[in-house]
Amino acid sequence: MKPLIGITSDLDQNGETLVQSNYSRAILRAGGLPVVLPAGLEDIDEICGRLDGLLLTGGEDVNPLVYGEEPHQEVGKLSPERDEMELALAKCMTEKDKPVLGICRGHQVLNVSFGGTLHQHIYSELSAELVQHKQQADREFATHSIDIIDDSKLAGFAGTSEIQVNSLHHQAVNEVEAPLVVTAVAKDGVIEALESTEHRFVMSVQWHPEALMNRDDPTSLNLFKHFIEASSQA
Template sequence: MAMPLIGVTTYLEPAAWGVWEMPAALLPAGYPRLVQAAGGLAALLPPDDPAQAESVVSRLDGLVIAGGADVEPVRYGAEPEERTGPPARDRDAWELALIRAALVSGTPLLGICRGMQLLNVALGGTLVQHLDGHIGGVGVFGAHTVKPVPGTRYAEIVPEESSVPTYHHQSVDRLADTLVASAHAEDGTVEAVELPGAGWALGVQWHPEAGDDMRVMSALVRAAG
């Protein structure tokens, strides 16, 4: 049986390695390693023409929208606040197009951190532009407990409260009408969202690629198989 092909979106950033310094498509190695450990084949998807999203998604068995820069507030009808980071407009446009193509085609979709936020925005939700307490320090993952909502897909995957690696300063504000919240942090922050029904679309606010709990990624790979 062929292993499911899972596309994972990437950053596009200036980078340096060896004798080279130039723009690069980047992705922390934890993402493809987690896909591979869960039984999938990882294909990296750097920002591209949004018009190509449908064609790209048609070649995939599953899609992961990775973490990264803040979503530009104009995408959900807001002005940037003082602590909102610089926009990544190419990523926003590309990843929103990928999300919409995956939802139309029924391709299993997992949004991680920024990816969960983009899923909410793609479906008409909004974001809190800054909150405290969800990082361990600059460049250091924090950890906190998330509690699943009974009866949700996430609760089927991870039925108990669990500690997760976290690094974000934005979160869901108004939840899109078609999504349901499926986990919360102790402070009430929405930590997982999902699209109910026959399709498979889940977003988690934390970073499973930075931990050792494979259940979320394994569930995506099973759905893609």
């Protein structure tokens, strides 16, 4: 039986559920069964109990208040109901040691769920000369390089210490709390990937592997494949 993977979603200006089809296609291609979770859902415990895996997707900014900070003037659109649901789901899933994969905003949400913080606007908060993290090319194309930490799950999926990724963000992971560890960084030091040292499969990436899969990127394919394999054992 295919594992059931919950995919978090955004809200459009009319309050309607919005999620890019690339996420569902990636789950299906890797052998999972996707189900979209509308933002603001309640009954978190029951949903958590029925899911085999959770995909935290990209989207708008995370509300700084949830990690104890006041909002920077460059913070963009917020969705408090989405924050509340996703943080609760991430905590529930990790407490049950069920697989979680975070992508872009989901990478940041996962970090916050473990007590970490974010850079609210990297271009004003970081002193290093930054690469372009909000690319002008189509999201299916990689535009900058990252370095992967040896002996991480991600290194095993990539089979190399350096890969090229796409990039569509202005916020980034800042402080990281155990059991999460940093597993990849951009050339400018921005944190690009995390994984847990205490769970079977809890990982997150700042880029969009679901889009790179459309061009058969091998690291992205392996990432989703192993996510679904872990979810099959949940």
